[in-house]
Amino acid sequence: MTNAIATVSLSGTLEDKLRAAAAAGFPAVEIFDTDFLASTLSPQGVRALLDELGLACVLYQPFRDLEGMPEPFRARAFERIRQKFQVMGELGCDRILLCSNCSPHSSGDRDRIVADLRELGDLAATYGVKVGYEALAWGLHVNDHRDAWEIVKAVDHPSIGILLDSFHSLARGIPSDSIRAIAPDKLFFVQLADAPLLDMNYLYWSRHFRSLPGQGGFDLTGYVAEILKLGYRGPLSLEIFNDRFRANSAEMVARDGMRSLDALRDAARRAIGAKPNMPARARIERIEFIEFAVGDGDRGAIEGLLRSAGCSLVGRHRTKAVELWRNGSANFVVNHETSGFAGSYQLSHGTSICAIGLVVADGAATMERACHLGIAMHASDIPTMPALRGVAGSLVYVLDIEASRTIWADEFDTVLPLVYAGPDVGVQAIDHVAATIPNDEYLSWQLYWRSLFDVDVQAQQDVIDPKGLVQSQAIQNASGSFRITLNTTDARDALASRFLSQSFGAGFQHIALRVGDMNAAATALSEHGLAKLPVPDNYFDDAEQRFALSDADAVTMRDNAVLIDEDGEGRRYRQLYSRAFAKTFFFEFVERSAGYDGYGAPNAAIRLAAQNRFRDPIVIG
Numbered sequence: 001m002t003n004a005i006a007t008v009s010l011s012g013t014l015e016d017k018l019r020a021a022a023a024a025g026f027p028a029v030e031i032f033d034t035d036f037l038a039s040t041l042s043p044q045g046v047r048a049l050l051d052e053l054g055l056a057c058v059l060y061q062p063f064r065d066l067e068g069m070p071e072p073f074r075a076r077a078f079e080r081i082r083q084k085f086q087v088m089g090e091l092g093c094d095r096i097l098l099c100s101n102c103s104p105h106s107s108g109d110r111d112r113i114v115a116d117l118r119e120l121g122d123l124a125a126t127y128g129v130k131v132g133y134e135a136l137a138w139g140l141h142v143n144d145h146r147d148a149w150e151i152v153k154a155v156d157h158p159s160i161g162i163l164l165d166s167f168h169s170l171a172r173g174i175p176s177d178s179i180r181a182i183a184p185d186k187l188f189f190v191q192l193a194d195a196p197l198l199d200m201n202y203l204y205w206s207r208h209f210r211s212l213p214g215q216g217g218f219d220l221t222g223y224v225a226e227i228l229k230l231g232y233r234g235p236l237s238l239e240i241f242n243d244r245f246r247a248n249s250a251e252m253v254a255r256d257g258m259r260s261l262d263a264l265r266d267a268a269r270r271a272i273g274a275k276p277n278m279p280a281r282a283r284i285e286r287i288e289f290i291e292f293a294v295g296d297g298d299r300g301a302i303e304g305l306l307r308s309a310g311c312s313l314v315g316r317h318r319t320k321a322v323e324l325w326r327n328g329s330a331n332f333v334v335n336h337e338t339s340g341f342a343g344s345y346q347l348s349h350g351t352s353i354c355a356i357g358l359v360v361a362d363g364a365a366t367m368e369r370a371c372h373l374g375i376a377m378h379a380s381d382i383p384t385m386p387a388l389r390g391v392a393g394s395l396v397y398v399l400d401i402e403a404s405r406t407i408w409a410d411e412f413d414t415v416l417p418l419v420y421a422g423p424d425v426g427v428q429a430i431d432h433v434a435a436t437i438p439n440d441e442y443l444s445w446q447l448y449w450r451s452l453f454d455v456d457v458q459a460q461q462d463v464i465d466p467k468g469l470v471q472s473q474a475i476q477n478a479s480g481s482f483r484i485t486l487n488t489t490d491a492r493d494a495l496a497s498r499f500l501s502q503s504f505g506a507g508f509q510h511i512a513l514r515v516g517d518m519n520a521a522a523t524a525l526s527e528h529g530l531a532k533l534p535v536p537d538n539y540f541d542d543a544e545q546r547f548a549l550s551d552a553d554a555v556t557m558r559d560n561a562v563l564i565d566e567d568g569e570g571r572r573y574r575q576l577y578s579r580a581f582a583k584t585f586f587f588e589f590v591e592r593s594a595g596y597d598g599y600g601a602p603n604a605a606i607r608l609a610a611q612n613r614f615r616d617p618i619v620i621g
């Protein structure tokens with residue numbers, strides 16, 4: 001059972017697509033009709049390129065509007081498909097996809113459809129070709145794989161089988177256990193695509209929003225589990241129509257495609273009790289630390305920001321120019337080294353967050369799974385803390401629970417505070433980290449987290465920046481002890497875009513620290529001198545009524561610029577933002593009442609408008 005990808009999923013010319021698929025390690029492709037028609041390569045030229053790249057062409061697709069057509073369309077369709085069969089012979093491809101008919105001329109008469117497909121079967125057999133009949137979700141008469149199967153059964157021809165495409169099945173909410181009805185030898189091909197759960201016309205949803213398995217909201221594990229249980233041994237093939245992918249690097253999408261199929265196959269094998277061939281998705285316990293790479297000129301400003309946020313210096317690295325700062329349970333590694341990883345990260349991105357450290361249930365298994373998924377490692381000089389490449393070349397350090405207990409004492413000398421460090425802000429944990437990512441890498445980083453780690457996603461949020469739309473995807477583990485948000489925009493002047501240009505690429509833009517009591521934390525932060533992000537009075541005038549705030553609450557929230565949200569169950573979330581350091585990253589303090597699982601999305605527009613007021617004036621001239 002091989003991985004395959006349809007050329008329509010990748011950007012560029014047919015040649016670019018085939019080269020990218022091969023470079024990512026795909027052994028097989030589907031050739032999309034338009035990609036072939038638009039190519040200057042002859043069929044023999046394509047065949048030679050496939051051979052050179054070690055690729056098999058396992059499907060030619062699509063062929064449209066053949067069954068149930070009146071004359072003269074019917075005769076023409078049969079002549080056209082005969083020409084396709086000839087081309088396929090030259091390409092070395094023995095399988096073609098026939099979409100269910102969408103033509104307004106077509107008839108839905110079952111006997112006609114069955115008779116036409118049987119005649120097609122006879123023609124296909126003379127060319128040694130097999131035809132997979134696919135129910136398009138928007139097919140005029142056939143739009144459900146259960147119907148397509150009934151038709152294929154009635155056709156009863158060795159050259160006519162069914163082709164399953166997860167988009168068409170799952171977009172319509174067809175139960176995956178219906179696949180059990182299909183005779184295994186009649187399942188000719190399987191195409192896979194995920195998609196975000198949108199309430200949209202099937203055709204538009206399919207042609208623009210499909211994504212790789214693990215980037216959307218469909219239960220593909222359940223779908224593929226049924227296909228494996230059936231005993232299907234053919235290719236699992238990605239067919240992704242996606243506007244972003246059409247503009248992205250074909251190499252990146254192809255590489256992610258392999259990762260997504262490998263992770264999906266693993267999940268489906270587990271679902272049916274088959275022996276897995278890689279460790280399970282890694283369980284994250286928490287974020288143990290955040291590491292800043294700090295340039296010489298920024299040392300004072302970073303120390304000022306950390307102190308104002310209530311952090312204190314608690315350790316000095318034994319051998320490196322690295323400090324450990326702490327705020328309750330949150331650790332900050334402040335790296336001043338000019339060489340090594342942090343030094344080079346600082347050179348290319350400026351003073352910024354260069355790494356996060358995760359505590360996982362099993363470090364060795366995490367690294368082994370990462371290896372199976374083609375996630376790049378970074379040679380770490382601390383053996384108990386291996387590292388993976390993360391967003392924008394930042395690192396994700398992987399710590400066992402045991403390593404997380406010893407790492408600080410092993411590496412750092414304790415610094416006793418000589419002076420009273422000020423009131424405790426009461427930080428209980430790193431609540432979440434927020435990454436800002438260029439649009440073309442947005443889905444790629446979702447796949448990274450979802451394929452390697454045991455995490456789930458929430459519905460994507462659309463957030464309004466005064467200068468454009470920002471999309472935000474929250475990813476978290478089941479207990480909520482690990483949370484990350486991925487944010488992106490197309491709007492060139494939105495805060496997220498300004499961050500991307502200031503920091504020369506993606507990165508972590510803010511860190512949220514969880515406190516037990518926001519009012520107490522806000523008072524402590526004022527004493528530390530935190531520069532809070534001001535929030536307009538209009539917001540509080542509304543919030544007082546909307547959340548029926550007590551007078552005391554209303555006053556402290558207004559005085560401390562604390563935002564508030566509430567979920568459907570009345571569970572609340574309070575947020576306080578710091579001003580940004582050098583227009584790049586900032587802190588958020590949050591109080592999360594038990595069970596509240598969001599991120600204060602309704603307040604994001606208020607926060608972005610407030611931050612927009614602090615942007616540099618545009619200089620003209």
Ligand SMILES: O=C(O)c1ccc(O)c(O)c1
Pocket residue numbers: 061062097099134136165191206207239
């Ligand atoms: O959008 C389409 O027309 C189309 C074409 C071929 C397919 O396999 C498919 O799933 C959709």
Ligand SMILES: [Mg+2]
Pocket residue numbers: 134165191239
């Ligand atoms: Mg399809």
